[in-house]
Amino acid sequence: MKVVLSGGGTGGHIYPALALAKIIEQKETDAEFLYIGSYRGVEKNIVPQTGIPFMQLDVQGFSRSLSASNFKTVYLFLKAVREAKKILKGFQPDVVVGTGGYVSGAVLYAAQQMKIPTVIHEQNSVAGITNKFLARGATKIGLGFEAAKDQFPADKTVLIGNPRAQEVANLQSDFSWTSYGLKDGVKTLLIFGGSQGAPAINLATLAAIPAFNDRPYQVVLVAGPKRIDNFNRLLAERNLTLGDHIKVLPYIDNMPAVMKKASVLVSRAGATSIAELTALGLPAILVPSPFVTGDHQTKNASSLVEAGAALSIKEPDLNGDSLVKAADALLLDDAQAQAMEKQSAAVGITDAGDRFYDLIKSVI
Template sequence: MRVILSGGGTGGHIYPALALAEVIKQHEPDSEFLYVGSERGVESSIVPATGMAFEQLSVQGFKRSLSVDNVKTVSLFLKAVKQSKKIIKDFKPDVVVGTGGYVAGAVVYAAQRLHIPNVIHEQNSVAGVTNKFLARGASRIGVAFDVAKQQFPSEKVTLVGNPRAQQVANIVSTFSWQTLGLRDDKQTLLIFGGSQGAPAINLAAIEAMDAFNARSYQVVVVTGPKRYDAVLAQLAQRGILAADNVRILPYIDNMPEVLAKTSAIVSRAGATSIAEITVLGIPSILIPSLHVTGNHQTKNAQNLADDGAALIIPEPDLSGESLVEAADTLLLDETISENMAAQVAKVGMPDAGDRLYKLIQDAILEKKD
């Protein structure tokens, strides 16, 4: 199978595409891939590092207000569509798969104009602008949340989950908390605000530090590389030292392995985080970001909370006190944590990549018929 993948802007669009490529390779080892991303997106560094062939386009998003920049956006999009058509004709894919972001809009739209089988994947509860635009011409549409199905044509859409979930589920973790000077026989709370960290979550962790120092469970706070020194400085200003059961780290580069040994997690509610948390059955305290399109993180989190699979602390209500209260609920009450872990496991989809692969096959076969 020859596959063009496209998705950009955030890891939430990129990692599902790369995870899908792994699944396709498992089914069809001779498959060839080309990833088309944007010049300025993080995919320009993430994808080439995997060894996958990579092409770049120049695109930008629309401004929500009237702006001269939107004229440039349209011009760049039309140019990107033209370039994408050439890329597609040269590569001759069996299918083009878009996982979101403005660059995927140009690539998948070009495939639609060329009558190439194309599949789009929506990771969030709320469909992104790009996928809404592409839905009408898509051969098939896969979604990660059942609630997202109603936002797309019913005859095209299928609940498949997030391919990142299958990738994480298949990882065999050899991680030990002892590498951080902690114990493997203790409950461990991981506080993680994303790869760059989250100031609001870091502040709540600082405010909670005295209480965490006195708890029977362990706490690992991942601040983000650029915020690590500031967190240590604020703790020093307050005269607080982390106790033996607490570790403060700038970053964790083997997150899936660490998650596999985590008792509970404090996290944002992005698509990738949700996929990882649910497939591993981790009880969570979700703090949705307020600075995302369509407030989709709140809706992602609410879908889990409605099933009893997560606790939510809205960011305006986040404090050291509310964080400790939620953590104690999950880590000191075995009944609650066990029930939540069972509910989370029901939501996780460890075969998400296989489901999306099947959808891609359907799109290709439909074109042949």
């Protein structure tokens, strides 16, 4: 099987594609891959490290206001489509898979014009603009959330989940909290606002420090490499000290392994985060980012809240008191935590990679 993968801009578009590649490799050892990304997205730093052949196209997103830059966007898109056709003609793929981001729009549109089977994957509850554009010509559409079904042609959609979930569910973790100076066997609240940290979550945690100092559970905040200095400065300005059971870190590079040992997770409500935590059956306190297209994180979070698989705090309502209240509800009440674990695991699709593989095979 020869597969072209395309997705870019953010990790949420890239990691599902890479997780899918691992699944395919397990099932078809002679599979060949080519990843087509952009010059602007983080895929240029991530994909080459995997060993998958990587090529780039020059694309950019549309401005949501009237702007002359949109003329350049159209020009770059049409140029990228022409270049993508040349790449596809040379590679001769059996299928082209798009996981979102502007670059996948050019690649899959080129494939559709060349009559090559295409499969798109929508990770979120609200369809992205690129996937909406590609849907009419797509052969099949894999969904991460049932809530996105009404936004695509019904005869093409299949609920498959996010392949990142299967990757995390099968992970064997030998992580120990002792590596951070904490104790194993003690309930631990892991607070993670993304790889760069989230200012609102950091500030709420800062305000919660006096209360967390008195709690029996451990607290780990991942503040972000560029934000930890500011957090520590504010900590000193407010004359706050951290109890021995509280740690503030800049970054965690083995997050799934650490998540597997956490009791409760505080995080944004991105599709990849939700796929990972539900694959682990991990109770969560979700703080949807208000700065995303279509407010899709709020809708992602709502799907878990409605299933009893998570709590959610809107960012304007996030402060020290609301954070502590939510944390206490799950870490001081075993019955509620256990019920949420069960519901989280029920929502998780731990065979998402296999489902995605089967969907791809169905179009070849």
